[in-house]
Amino acid sequence: MRILLAAPDRDILMCYERLLSQEGHEVTTAFDGMQIPQLLAGSGPEAVILDLDLPGLDRSRILRMFAEDNIPVVALGEALPENADAKNIRSLRYPFLPEELFAALEALPGKRSLPGTADAAPGKDIGER
Amino acid sequence: MDTARKRFIRFAMLAVFVLLLVILGIINGMNFTMAAADADAITERLSRNKGSFDNSKPMEPGFLPDGKMGPMGPDSPEVSFTTRYFTVRFDQDGEAKLKAFQIAAVSEEEAIEWASSLKNGTTGWTHGTYRFRVYTQEGKTFVTVIDQGRELWPSYRILYISLGGIVLGLLVSYFFLSFMGKRVFAPLEEADRKQKQFLLEAEKEFKVPLTVINADAELIEREMGPSDYTTSIHRQVRRMTGLVRQLGSMAIFEESAEAKRCSVSEILKSAAESRREELAARNIALTMEIEPDAALVADSELLRRIFGELMENAVKFADGDVRISLKKKEDRVQIRIANGTSLADGDRNNAFDRFTRFENAEGKSGSGLGLSMVKSAVKEMDGRVGAKVEEGQFVVHIAL
Structure with a gap:
């Protein structure tokens, strides 16, 4: 799956770009809201992981843009804007575990899974490894 | 605060x-x-004088020539002039006679009637502000009443x-x-x-x-x-x-912050749905019977946290299916969140005490604070919350 990962923290971008790539996804990153419109051009992402605290971002406008393009979103952070189209969005609060993010991606409506993502089983107890 | x-x-x-x-x-x-x-x-x-004042002996006035005070209060010489009273004497054959009558508010007939009703007493108040005393002298009973x-x-x-x-x-x-x-x-x-x-x-x-x-x-x-x-x-x-x-x-x-009308049905449904996949991965079914359009004036964020905490608890400890129900009852809402459990049947209201963890919490993370916070929040909303185990289900019930 082509995923756009947008978060202000560079370490989050670095870790999860690698983890999502290992899960078989093609990942594009953004650390500022201003970068997003040009990343949506062309063969845009099939899903977006968006930190709601991303700077340079009008949350309501960008979520509306994703909804109009039928791009499902995993929203990272606190409460969604009131007028957000919740059908298109899965919320995930910080701090989250990698398997929780993978499970949220799996649960997105209309997403297309790539082969190799079957290992991202939600609820796996890391402590048992 | x-x-x-x-x-x-x-x-x-x-x-x-x-x-x-x-x-x-x-x-x-x-x-x-x-x-x-x-x-x-x-x-x-x-x-002492069979129901009347003895004015035969001269009494000392209030202030004496040597500057000392004479008798005051009940023993003052003026009392015999200012006291309104009557005394009725009852002979041995029960015949009543007015012995003394120095009162305007009561007639002679009423005086005898009052004394007849009081003669078996000793002392006390009668007819509001009248004080009476019953005493016996020379085999006769006297009833004295003063105003x-x-x-x-x-x-x-x-x-x-x-x-x-x-x-x-x-x-x-x-x-x-x-x-x-x-x-x-x-x-x-x-x-x-x-x-x-x-x-x-x-x-x-x-x-x-x-x-x-x-x-x-x-x-x-x-x-x-x-x-x-x-x-x-x-x-x-x-x-x-x-x-x-x-x-x-x-x-x-x-x-809680500002309370406004919000959909309790939607908030509960959202909290439950967000855990469906996690439960499904553990082969645990989630069933919901949520009446639509249940709304309350409340802090929606607080409700989200309450239901989130309860779902967290249910999911963490579920040994069997999770069942959620919401019913509207007049202007209140009744919610049940139940999860399969290995705990014995019985009242479990102590689940809401701080730091309480039951025997099935062994090996599971948590500080034992979550449900106590839920209880405090529900009480702030004038609601009630309780927990019990019945037929293999740990049930939390809330009335808001």
């Missing part, structure tokens, strides 16, 4: 009321007791003023406490606000680093293989994640 201030004002006013009641009660009690004693002294003086209305009037006046004083005292103390309460609690409210602000900021600042640490540990394991150290990192991060989430919940739970 607003609740604490109102509770302080209520208790302080109760203390003022009790204090005024006790002090004024004692004063008025003593006043009336002393009035009764004065009246008894007069009836006793009358009884203490004029003497008691000041005592009643003091009583009415006392009652008015209690009401006035409560009003004054209410306004004073309300005014002072704001000033006394202002530093406490500020400290409380700063503490909540700190909890929320700390929660925010911890969250992203924890996410990064765990992701880094995951990457290390994938690239270099798992080790005891990465397992330990995961374990400690899980523990810190739980604590950090509860830090934020504590700040939100303690005081």
Whole structure:
């Protein structure tokens, strides 16, 4: 799956770009809201992981843009804007575990899974490894 | 903190009321007791002369030539002139005769009638402000009744003023406490606000680093293989994640923000649906019977946290299916969240006590604070919450 990962923290971008790539996804990153419109051009992402605290971002406008393009979103952070189209969005609060993010991606409506993502089983107890 | 201030004002006013009641009660009690004693002294003086005053011997005036005070009160020489009274004598055959009659408010017939009804008593009050005494002399029974209305009037006046004083005292103390309460609690409210602000900021600042640490540990394991150290990192991060989430919940739970009409059905449904996949991965079914359009005036964020905490609890400890129901009952809402459990049947209301963890919590993360915070929040909303185990289901029931 082509995923756009947008978060202000560079370490989050670095870790999860690698983890999502290992899960078989093609990942594009953004650390500022201003970068997003040009990343949506062309063969845009099939899903977006968006930190709601991303700077340079009008949350309501960008979520509306994703909804109009039928791009499902995993929203990272606190409460969604009131007028957000919740059908298109899965919320995930910080701090989250990698398997929780993978499970949220799996649960997105209309997403297309790539082969190799079957290992991202939600609820796996890391402590048992 | 607003609740604490109102509770302080209520208790302080109760203390003022009790204090005024006790002090004024004692004063008025003593006043009336002393009035009764004065009246008894007069009836006793009358009884010494078979129910009338003995004015045959000269009595000393109030102020003596040498400047000393003469007899005062019941023994004053003026008492025989100011006391309104009557005495009825009952002969051995029961015949009643008026012995003395120095009163205007009662007729002779009424005097005999009153005395007949009192002759089996000893002493006491009758017909409001009349004091009586029954005594026997030379085989005959005497009933003396004196009118203490004029003497008691000041005592009643003091009583009415006392009652008015209690009401006035409560009003004054209410306004004073309300005014002072704001000033006394202002530093406490500020400290409380700063503490909540700190909890929320700390929660925010911890969250992203924890996410990064765990992701880094995951990457290390994938690239270099798992080790005891990465397992330990995961374990400690899980523990810190739980604590950090509860830090934020504590700040939100303690005081709710603006309440407005919100859909309880939608909030509960959303909280439950967000855990469906997790339960499905463990082959646990989630069933919901949520009546639509159940709405309340409440803080929606607080409701989200309450239901989130209850779902967290249900999912963490579910040994079997999770069932959620919401029913509307007039202007209230009744919610049940049940999960399969291995706990024995019985009342489990102590689940809401701080730091309580049951036997099935062994090996599971958590501080035992979540449900206690839920209870505090539900109480703030004037709701009720309880828990029990019945037929293999741990059931939390809330009425809002």
